[in-house]
Amino acid sequence: MKVNSKIRSIETLAADAGFRNYYFVKITTEDGIVGWSEYDEGFGAPGVGTAIAKLSDRLIGQPVGDHERLYAELYSITRPAAGGVVALALGAIENALLDAKAKALGVPCYELLGGKIRDRIRVYWSHCATWRINHPSYFKPAITDLDGVKAIGREVREKGFTAMKTNIFIYDNDKKNPKGWRPGFGAPNYPERNVDRHVLRNLRMHLEAIREGAGPDVDLLLDLNFNASTEGYLKILRAIRDLDMFWVEIDSYNPEALGLIRRQSPHPISSCETLLGIRDFLPYFREQSMDVAIIDTPWNGVWQSMKIANLAEAHEVNVAPHNFYGHLCTMMNAHFAASVPNLRIMETDIDRLEWDHELFTHVPEFKDGHLIMPSRPGWGTEPVEEAIKAHPPKQATGGLASYGRKA
Incomplete structure (x- = not known):
């Protein structure tokens, strides 16, 4: 055989x-x-x-x-x-x-995972406004003010997507020229990660603008990453208590601290995208630290991720795949999402590089805010080696040299 x-x-x-x-x-x-x-x-x-x-x-x-x-x-x-x-x-x-x-x-790979439960997977538009603010030379139109944030909110709705996720931004005194606020990733290099009134005002202003553009029926997700300590996360959650949030995503390497945050949060909490293996996830489930467990299946392996999802289900927790890479990763995550009973939603980037479609034999199909599962063997797409050679990598550093910088 x-x-x-x-x-x-x-x-x-x-x-x-x-x-x-x-x-x-x-x-x-x-x-x-x-x-x-x-x-x-x-x-x-x-x-x-x-x-x-x-x-x-x-x-x-x-x-x-x-x-x-x-x-x-x-x-x-x-x-x-x-x-x-x-x-x-x-x-x-x-x-x-x-x-x-x-x-x-x-x-298809989903047959190895027990067969698909769903033909269509609800997705959320990830890094909404984020890519066009942080990387304006690659993702158009560039966003330079709140009007641009409102416009992409409208675009999400008009293109039929039902959920979107954004990040923290700081604007100048004229409410223009936003910059990503990511001290958890060294941009700015602010290791104490304290959250002051200026950050809170800018975050709320950004969220209200994207909500105004999208309207009341598009779910809004917020990713806080590692950008605060426990005190800072609680200040943010209090500052946006009255906003309608699908979830607030928080990264923490301390399950007890995250559990404390969840118990005081007015919004559902998602977390765990950087954890590796059942042993890492187990204390978070025992602590009931989050409402949704985010699993990075490219990092963990899809087969191992199914085991983590099973453990999550035993603890009455739903899962969502972490997915902000290329189209092959999207399809790897889609097979996982199609197969797990306890799926919440799937992350995907809709803003793409102009040459992304050249690098893969097939691109994901989206309809009415859902990814349509193909029945092709394997993951359903493959890299195109000729296109890879035509777009050689810029660095040998894994991208860390430019991480957090505008491009």
């Missing part, structure tokens, strides 16, 4: 993605089956490709269908340094193995 086809080679490829790079794993078997996955090095994780290369020799000659055994073996030999970049490398390898196995069987 082709599912027992042995792995001949494992490669990593990268392409220019504007303010960052896209990264891919390509697994080829002796029978010519090719499995793909997309991973990332720019979101605080330099060196994932190096870790993949170091682990690859262990996989050559192994049956491509044995993804659970191979993952367990790789985890075992890296156990002393489990987590971090090593975990991301394991997730990238697992996802490429799943694609290859599904193609060997001639089925």
